[in-house]
Amino acid sequence: MADTVNSAGLVPETVFNMVKRFLQINHQLSESDRQDLEDKIASGMAYLHEIADPEATFAPGTVSGQLLCEYVLRAESGATDTFGTDFGADLIQQNASYRTAAYAAAKGYGNAASGS
Numbered sequence: 001m002a003d004t005v006n007s008a009g010l011v012p013e014t015v016f017n018m019v020k021r022f023l024q025i026n027h028q029l030s031e032s033d034r035q036d037l038e039d040k041i042a043s044g045m046a047y048l049h050e051i052a053d054p055e056a057t058f059a060p061g062t063v064s065g066q067l068l069c070e071y072v073l074r075a076e077s078g079a080t081d082t083f084g085t086d087f088g089a090d091l092i093q094q095n096a097s098y099r100t101a102a103y104a105a106a107k108g109y110g111n112a113a114s115g116s
Helices: 013-022 031-051 063-076 080-086 088-106
Strands: none
Touching: 013 031, 013 063, 031 063, 031 088, 063 080, 063 088, 080 088
């Protein structure tokens, strides 16, 4: 079954629902609140693709998914400036894993996956 995305085509519905559960949002969001949350998720995805892993899927149960949830939590409280400090080691590890997998794949060392 294919994952649906938001109207702008940026946030898969499974990722949106994962973040919503993480933030403990149990009520129906208004259209503007939903768009605001989707914008924060899309911003976090772009940031993490740039900093950590360009191929991250942000699927539930992955490191990239958890990092995205933490990013959005900070975005909701206006504290994204603390994210890099709080999760710097995780971001470095994600980037190193991605680069190692990309190098291994380029050298033909089997099916190397980044684990995102």
